[in-house]
Amino acid sequence: MTTASLPTVSGAPLATGAVAKLRWALADAWTVTRRNLIAYTRIPEALFFSTIQPVMFVLLFRFVFGGSIGHFTAAEGIPYPDYLMAGIFVQTMAFGSVSTSVGLAEDLQKGIIERFRALPMARSAVLAGRTTADLIRNVLVALIITGVGFAVGFRITTGVPEFLGGVALTLLFAYALSWGFAVIGLSASNSETAQVMAFPLLFPLTFASSAFVPVNTMPGWLQGFANHQPVSIVINAARSLMAGPKAAHLAGSTTTSLVIQAVIWCLVLLAVLAPLAVWRYRSRT
Amino acid sequence: MTDAIEVVDLEKTFKGAVRALDGVSFTVEEGTVFGLLGPNGAGKTTVVRILTTILRADAGTARVLGHDVEAEPELVRTLIGLAGQYAAVDENLTGRENLTMVGRLNHLPKTVVASRGVELLEQFQLTDAADRPLKTYSGGMRRRLDLAAALLARPSVLFLDEPTTGLDPQSRNDLWAVIEGLVDGGTTVLLTTQYLEEADRLASRLVVVDQGRVIAEGTPAQLKADLGSTVLDITLADPGTAARTAEELSGDGVLLASIGAKAPTLVGTILELPVDNGPAAAIEILRRLDQVGITPSGFTLREPSLDDVFLSLTGHKAEAANGQSAELPVPGGRGRRRGGSTTESREAR
Ligand SMILES: Nc1ncnc2c1ncn2[C@@H]1O[C@H](COP(=O)(O)OP(=O)(O)O)[C@@H](O)[C@H]1O
Ligand SMILES: [Mg+2]
Numbered sequence: 183m184t185t186a187s188l189p190t191v192s193g194a195p196l197a198t199g200a201v202a203k204l205r206w207a208l209a210d211a212w213t214v215t216r217r218n219l220i221a222y223t224r225i226p227e228a229l230f231f232s233t234i235q236p237v238m239f240v241l242l243f244r245f246v247f248g249g250s251i252g253h254f255t256a257a258e259g260i261p262y263p264d265y266l267m268a269g270i271f272v273q274t275m276a277f278g279s280v281s282t283s284v285g286l287a288e289d290l291q292k293g294i295i296e297r298f299r300a301l302p303m304a305r306s307a308v309l310a311g312r313t314t315a316d317l318i319r320n321v322l323v324a325l326i327i328t329g330v331g332f333a334v335g336f337r338i339t340t341g342v343p344e345f346l347g348g349v350a351l352t353l354l355f356a357y358a359l360s361w362g363f364a365v366i367g368l369s370a371s372n373s374e375t376a377q378v379m380a381f382p383l384l385f386p387l388t389f390a391s392s393a394f395v396p397v398n399t400m401p402g403w404l405q406g407f408a409n410h411q412p413v414s415i416v417i418n419a420a421r422s423l424m425a426g427p428k429a430a431h432l433a434g435s436t437t438t439s440l441v442i443q444a445v446i447w448c449l450v451l452l453a454v455l456a457p458l459a460v461w462r463y464r465s466r467t
Numbered sequence: 468m469t470d471a472i473e474v475v476d477l478e479k480t481f482k483g484a485v486r487a488l489d490g491v492s493f494t495v496e497e498g499t500v501f502g503l504l505g506p507n508g509a510g511k512t513t514v515v516r517i518l519t520t521i522l523r524a525d526a527g528t529a530r531v532l533g534h535d536v537e538a539e540p541e542l543v544r545t546l547i548g549l550a551g552q553y554a555a556v557d558e559n560l561t562g563r564e565n566l567t568m569v570g571r572l573n574h575l576p577k578t579v580v581a582s583r584g585v586e587l588l589e590q591f592q593l594t595d596a597a598d599r600p601l602k603t604y605s606g607g608m609r610r611r612l613d614l615a616a617a618l619l620a621r622p623s624v625l626f627l628d629e630p631t632t633g634l635d636p637q638s639r640n641d642l643w644a645v646i647e648g649l650v651d652g653g654t655t656v657l658l659t660t661q662y663l664e665e666a667d668r669l670a671s672r673l674v675v676v677d678q679g680r681v682i683a684e685g686t687p688a689q690l691k692a693d694l695g696s697t698v699l700d701i702t703l704a705d706p707g708t709a710a711r712t713a714e715e716l717s718g719d720g721v722l723l724a725s726i727g728a729k730a731p732t733l734v735g736t737i738l739e740l741p742v743d744n745g746p747a748a749a750i751e752i753l754r755r756l757d758q759v760g761i762t763p764s765g766f767t768l769r770e771p772s773l774d775d776v777f778l779s780l781t782g783h784k785a786e787a788a789n790g791q792s793a794e795l796p797v798p799g800g801r802g803r804r805r806g807g808s809t810t811e812s813r814e815a816r
Binding site: 193 | 541
């Protein structure tokens with residue numbers, strides 16, 4: 183047995199070589215991911231935000247606002263449930279990304295990161311584990327929204343591969359956003375502040391967008407912002423994949439062009455936000 | 468003997484110009500317990516954070532088992548264990564899950580992680596609570612789990628930052644026994660504390676730090692030799708009587724010498740007198756006070772505290788400078804300290 187051969191004083195093994203280091207970096211990220219996922223199952227609030235809230239948004243927009251907004255989208259040939267789906271996906275996942283900042287701020291506050299820093303684990307594991315856990319949680323959110331969507335009348339009019347492509351795009355966007363919220367979480371003095379800091383950013387980005395209403399129903403000055411900001415572009419791309427070329431036409435573009443734009447936005451956000459988060463993590467004392 | 472820890476001229480200034488460390492040096496022999504004794508804000512945690520690679524020093528060097536913490540942080544992390552000032556355990560996991568996580572992050576084989584976990588849970592009397600979430604744990608249980616996590620990879624050098632702060636006397640005694648056991652197994656321990664009693668019980672050598680500087684160094688016995696083994700606290704009814712009593716006793720060198728007393732210190736209306744033989748000295752002092760018609764309103768015998776170390780170490784220094792005295796809460800609820808730091812102070816527990 184290995185235990186018996188362990189001397190009284192030994193310490194942890196040390197990785198030598200790039201391959202061993204990479205293997206451990208992945209293993210450490212996975213350990214932290216699992217730890218964060220376990221936490222989600224044990225905090226009722228987290229479970230609420232990631233599951234009940236999206237369901238409520240679907241119901242709210244489908245049945246409360248949908249009656250009047252639906253006329254505008256129906257006039258463009260898109261039933262409101264089909265219009266709504268992509269918007270709900272991006273909006274709930276963007277709101278869900280707040281948990282990245284809250285989680286990190288809490289870890290800092292409670293001192294667990296202090297322990298992590300003194301362990302022989304990969305430096306990248308804390309951030310990678312946090313954002314990966316939030317990505318996995320978003321996959322669960324996607325499943326729930328899809329189910330609820332079907333229950334309230336959403337139908338795939340394109341094809342399953344296109345629909346899954348749309349979901350993947352929203353997941354990629356949410357993953358990129360997570361790194362931005364990581365920066366906020368690492369800059370906040372506590373988890374409450376982290377949460378409060380996120381919403382003034384999220385509200386204009388998700389509501390002044392094409393998520394719930396066609397942008398052409400907004401005042402002219404708002405349309406300029408709403409048409410070009412990344413949330414709208416990602417939603418338009420996802421909607422085109424889920425609801426067909428009419429949605430792309432409504433956005434004044436083609437599906438291919440929208441998808442390319444959206445992917446570029448996601449990659450640019452990742453390329454900027456991830457290094458920023460890493461830098462924030464390293465410099466935080 | 469080899470040095471397990473070597474710290475030379477460590478300096479650290481935080482943002483906002485807080486000078487946390489102002490040239491701290493000390494060495495710790497392998498296989499011993501070393502105490503870092505000092506009041507709140509002295510810089511103890513900062514030293515521990517630098518030694519455990521969490522924080523970088525502005526200047527100076529720190530080595531653990533011969534390895535520079537700045538040049539070889541990854542290697543150093545495989546050698547050390549840390550139980551920080553505040554239990555760094557995960558609230559949302561169970562006790563066992565916490566230990567498993569730490570074991571994995573130490574890259575120990577699965578079977579070792581599992582068996583070490585069982586062993587440590589048993590050792591720290593957490594077996595019954597092992598599969599409960601930490602939300603149901605008491606403060607003492609969290610501390611024990613935190614220490615178990617620090618010990619998981621069998622570190623050669625263990626850092627304990629105020630390990631017993633906030634614990635009840637029973638838990639404190641249990642923890643002391645565990646630490647003593649570790650040293651018997653060959654582990655080097657660096658322990659920070661605000662309690663002289665704790666340093667005295669556990670540490671073979673110690674430094675006293677104040678405002679980022681080492682102000683005394685030696686064995687607990689050497690430190691206490693300067694203090695006397697007992698302190699008489701004589702409380703007087705009013706400042707006038709207190710001043711007269713101080714004068715009366717200070718003036719009588721023969722009496723003080725006969726009871727092995729150091730110079731008395733007046734703090735408010737309490738006269739503190741370090742002596743070698745408490746009960747014998749008490750009889751002499753009370754007899755003397757009776758002769759001159761002074762009746763104290765309170766009279767206690769107690770062990771010297773960190774307070775008294777500070778009085779004796781910084782007492783004349785403070786007087787020479789500006790005679791300033793700061794009131795700070797200290798363990799045991801005796802709220803006085805001279806020449807203390809000006810940093811924030813936590814309530815005494
Ligand atoms: N991260 C930090 N930022 C700014 N000041 C700090 C920080 N950490 C500690 N300090 C300050 O440095 C001094 C020493 O602190 P610390 O090492 O925690 O003392 P101790 O552990 O002895 O109580 C204190 O004045 C404290 O306020
Ligand atoms: Mg401290």
